[in-house]
Amino acid sequence: MKRNVKLSPSVLSADFTKLGEEIKKVEPLSDYIHLDVMDGHFVPNITYGLIIGEAIKRVTNVPIDTHLMIENPEMFVDDFCEISDIVSVHYESTRHLNRMINRIKDHDKKAFVAINPHTIVELIKDVIMDIDGVLVMSVNPGFGGQKFIPNTLNKIRSLDEMRKELGLTFEIEIDGGINEETFKSVIKAGADIIVTGNYAFSAEDPLEALRKIKEFVPD
Ligand code: DX5
Ligand code: ZN
Numbered sequence: 001m002k003r004n005v006k007l008s009p010s011v012l013s014a015d016f017t018k019l020g021e022e023i024k025k026v027e028p029l030s031d032y033i034h035l036d037v038m039d040g041h042f043v044p045n046i047t048y049g050l051i052i053g054e055a056i057k058r059v060t061n062v063p064i065d066t067h068l069m070i071e072n073p074e075m076f077v078d079d080f081c082e083i084s085d086i087v088s089v090h091y092e093s094t095r096h097l098n099r100m101i102n103r104i105k106d107h108d109k110k111a112f113v114a115i116n117p118h119t120i121v122e123l124i125k126d127v128i129m130d131i132d133g134v135l136v137m138s139v140n141p142g143f144g145g146q147k148f149i150p151n152t153l154n155k156i157r158s159l160d161e162m163r164k165e166l167g168l169t170f171e172i173e174i175d176g177g178i179n180e181e182t183f184k185s186v187i188k189a190g191a192d193i194i195v196t197g198n199y200a201f202s203a204e205d206p207l208e209a210l211r212k213i214k215e216f217v218p219d
Contacts, residue, residue, distance in 0.1 A: 002217055005187055006031035007210050008065045008173070010197035011056070012047060013144045019052075020059040026200055029210040032065035032086065034175070034195045036144075039070040042093050043142035050076070053083045065193075067114060067175065068093070069141050073100055081107035088112040088135040088173070091119055101130055112173065116141065117149050121158045131170055133193070134159055138186070139176030144197035148177030153189045160190030180212065188218045 009030050014022035023033060035053050040046040053064060063085035070076065073089045074096070080087055081104055089100045091113050104111035113124050114135035124134065136155050139146035152174070159172050173193035174186045183194060194213055203209035 003187075003192075005191070005214065005216070006171075006193045007213060008032035008034040008193055008195045009200040009206070009210065010034035010036055010144065010175075010195050011201075012036045013197035013201040015201075019055070022201065023056065023060050023062070025206045026210060027060055027062055029207055029214055030062045032193070033060060033062050034197075035064055035066045035084070036197075037066060037068050037070060037076075037080070038142065041071040042090065043069045045142045050079050050083070053080065057083050065173075065195075067135060067195075069114075074103075077103050078107070081109045084109060086110040086112055086133065086173075088114040088133075090114045090116065090141075091124055092116055097124075097127055098130070101127060105130075112171075114141075114175075115155075117152065121155050121162065125162070128162065128170065129166065129168060133171035133173055135173040135175055136191075137176055138174055138178070138182075141176070145202075146177055148179075148182045153185055156186060156189035156191050178213075180209075183213045184216060184218070187213075187216060 009026045038045045038047040065086040066080045066084040067088045087104045101111045110132035112133040112135050138152035171192040174191040175195040178196050179199040200206045
C-alpha cells in the first residue's frame with residue numbers, strides 16, 4: 001500500500017504582501033500550513049506570531065502546524081493551541097518538556113517535540129510514548145532556504161526503528177532544506193510529514209513542486 005506522505009508548506013518563504021493568495025496556491029496539496037514562530041532569542045531571527053496565525057486561519061481550512069522556535073514556550077503554547085492542529089515545542093527550549101506536552105494534549109491538539117540538528121534522538125526517548133510526533137530539524141533553525149544536513153537521515157532512521165521496536169505510531173516530520181534533491185531520501189528514511197519553504201514558494205508552479213513529492217512512491 002502507498003504510504004501517505006503529508007505536506008506542510010512553510011509560509012516563511014511566501015510573499016507576505018499577498019499571503020492569502022500564496023496559501024491558495026498550495027492549498028489543494030497541503031495537509032498542513034507550517035507556521036514558523038521565531039522570537040529572536042531561541043533563534044537569531046524574528047518572524048511572526050499569533051496574529052498572523054489567526055489571519056491564516058481566516059483564509060484557509062487547511063490545519064495549521066505551528067513550530068515554536070521561542071524561549072519560554074510556556075508563555076505562548078496555549079494561545080497557539082487555539083489556532084493549530086499540531087504544536088511543536090523544541091526539546092532545547094524548555095526545562096519542563098513533559099508539562100509542555102501535557103498542555104498541548106489538554107487542548108486536544110497533536111503534541112510534537114522538535115529537535116535541533118545537534119540533539120541526539122535518544123534524549124527524547126523518555127517522552128516518546130507520550131507524543132504524537134517528532135519534528136527533526138535538518139538545518140539549524142532560524143532561516144528558510146538553507147542546505148540540508150545529510151546526517152539527519154540517520155536520525156530519521158533511528159526514530160523509525162525506535163517506533164517499530166516500541167510499537168508506537170508517532171509521526172516523523174522533517175523540516176529544512178527539502179527540495180528536489182533531498183525529498184526522496186527523507187521519505188525513504190521514514191519521514192511522514194515534509195515541510196517545504198523555499199522549494200514550494202519559490203517554484204514557478206508551487207502545486208507542481210508539491211505534486212512531485214506527493215506522487216513519489218519509495219521502493
Ligand atoms: C527553519 C524553519 C523551516 C523553514 C524551512 O528554521 O523551521 O520551517 O521555513 O524552509 P526551507 O524549506 O526553505 O528550508
Ligand atoms: Zn519549521
